[in-house]
Amino acid sequence: MLLCARSFTPASFLFCLVIAAHAQVAATSSAPAVAKATGAAATPREQRAIKAFNAARESPLQLNAFLTRMPKGADLHMHLAGAVYAETFIKDGAADILCVNPSTHSFFKPDATTRSIPPQPVCGEGNVRAEDAFKDQKLYDALVDSFSMRAFVPSAGVSGHDQFFATFDRFRSLNKSHTGEWLDEVATRAASQNEQYLEVMETPIFTNLSKIVSNIEWPTTPADPAQNRTGDATGTSREDLSHLRDTLLNAGLRDQVAVDRKELDDALDTRDRIENCGQPSARAACSVKVRFLYQVLRAFPPQHVFAQTLLAFEVASVDPRVVGLNFVQPEDAYLSMSEYHRQMLMLDYLHSVYPKVHIALHAGEIAPGLVPPDGLRFHIREAVDLGHAERIGHGVDVMYENEPQALLKELADRHIMVEINLTSNDVILGVTAAWHPLPSYRAAGVPIALSTDDEGVSRIDLTNEYTRAAMEFNLSYLDLKQSARTSLEHNFLPGPSLWQQPDVFTKTVAACAGQPLGGANPTPNCLSFLQSSEKAAEQWELEHRYDLFESSVQ
Incomplete structure (x- = not known):
């Protein structure tokens, strides 16, 4: 039903329900692939958590409250400038003695300040001081809306994509x-x-x-x-x-x-x-x-x-x-598109010089209509084969790429993770559940992890993305737990994984086998291993958090 929130006419609402049903079937159909990946029956504690999760999902509000407490591992795809909420930027703009252009609701640095204590910006005719927002609610609200997607409604010539990327220039003077x-x-x-x-x-x-x-x-x-x-x-x-x-x-x-x-x-x-x-x-x-x-x-x-x-x-x-x-920057921008192949060749060369440096790439953050059809055919493929990407950010265009099934198989076989950003894909690209490739990735066994992208601009948090995944894609408690574990399996921290096999979270390495996962007192051998690997230490901590969480679920 969340998928249909933007449909207003009876006909469009009925169409949306049909699409949503197909999306739910697609999401559900991928469950066997996930079950195969996890490879183990739910433990008694997991069964208790599953029961509580299923009860909570009857209400999005109850589900959000449940998922707020749930351990989520890592957020691997977030931009700092886009992760900060607009209210913080307004406070900082006032502290920096910035001015506001009221026609664009953008910050800019003044050419001069007064000699008073404290100094005040000389903003010029028609402009106002950033600190005026604290005395003018309309200005304050306008700045929040200007720096984020709050209250945005597409209009002629201005899309969600346009608003999203325009926000960054508006607070760039900070x-x-x-x-x-x-x-x-x-x-x-x-x-x-x-x-x-x-x-x-x-x-x-x-x-x-x-x-x-x-x-x-x-x-x-x-x-x-x-x-x-x-x-x-x-x-x-x-x-x-x-x-x-x-x-x-x-x-x-x-x-x-x-x-x-x-x-x-x-x-x-x-x-x-x-x-x-x-x-x-x-x-x-x-x-x-x-x-x-x-x-x-x-x-x-x-x-x-x-x-x-x-x-x-x-x-x-x-x-x-x-x-x-x-x-970073819009993948559909002229230079991003026209230079894409050359940029992948740059990465191919530099990877040969610095082979130990990890690479994650925004690839496939484009959709039909945003770029010509030919522009959808090869970005993920080249990011993997030439750019040496170990993780793909967004990956929305995967089913439009040349030989998509072969590409999905390669991503799965090589354990190249896809960072899934549901709200971002919605507000920037207009891609919602029925058109999102998340079910395709899961059905193909490609590792995925939920992330926020720009939680401040989008006015969300990671819990929101978990809730969306559950409500719109029918992801289960164990699916979400798999996402959290996958996020730490594919982080770029040094050291080997806690798990014996990539993306199979059933058997730990020998040093930590035969003891409670995430226990407070690992054996000397296990402790020595965890101390030698930052990655494994974070994975052990996640299991500890799940032990606490699942033990506390009523």
Whole structure:
């Protein structure tokens, strides 16, 4: 029924019910694949939790309350700038002495401030101060709506996609000194929902890098036309890219590594200070482990994308807090589409130089109508085969790709996880349950995990995504538990998995076999193994949380 909430006429409502029924059948039909993956009957505690879950799902509100407490493992797909709620940005805009353009409801930095104490921004005729929002409810509401999807209604020429991506420019003037505060916000929200690990996508400052790139021309060696799948792939031979890498390094690119690491130091120190981490008064948010994925902006000219990608590999090679990288910005943007193949070739080369750096990629975050049909045919395939993606973000276009069944089989066989973002796919792409590939992924045995994408802009949290998956796709308690376990199976923390076989959560490695999963007192051998593997330690902690949760369910 949630699927039909946007249908208003009797005819459209009936059509929606039919589609929803088909979606439920599709979702249910994938259950055997999941049961095969888990490979074990429910334990008595799981049976009690299943009973409570089934009772709660009679009401979305009751289900949401149940799922808030349920351990969820990790959120592996979240952008920091998009994860912060608009109310925080308004407070920070006032603190930064910013101005507001009332026609666009965007922040901007003033050209001058007054000499008063405290200083006030000189915003110019027709503009207002950000702090005025605290005295003007209409301005406050307009800023919240401008910085998020709240109250958005599509209109002629303005889609949900347009509103979503436009929000980021509207608060871009905020000072990066707030990053630690923003990390505290997302960690606090995660802790309140029984999450334990976040891989946060963030783009460190790269002003100096832009200056370096501005003096470097792109190589002009022609590429093999047979490899020129999209746009111009000129200059992407191994020799060309190797020469460009040497040129950038010789021009001082590595100097930016220390700058980016210092930025992370400051942000994490601020977060720890806010949360009193390491002190007797430490807040619950301290228990949420935060690591970073280095965001590369792909809707830029190729030399800029290559330079930033090279910097991402360099930082991730020396800073254990940066566990990998990802390409961001709208996948349907002109440069994102026309440069897609060349960007995958860049990754193919850089992966050969830095093979230990993890790669997750936004791929297939496009839908029919948003791009021409040919644009839907190869993004996930190239992300895997050329981009060396270990995880795929969104993957919405998979059934439109060339030979989709073979692609699904490859994803399953290679254990390449798909990050599922239901609300994001709805508000940005207009893709809801009947048209979402989640059932196809599950039926094919492809590992999936639910994530938020941009919980602040979308005005959601991870519990909302779990609730949506249960209500719209008929996912069971064990399916959701599988998603939580999968999220920690596919995180980029160092060390081997707790489990003997990838994505089969029935038998642990020998060191931890024959004892209660997640027990507070693991054997010496098991403890030694857990201490040697951050990944396995987080997986053990998840099992501990499930033991507590399932024991407490009434």
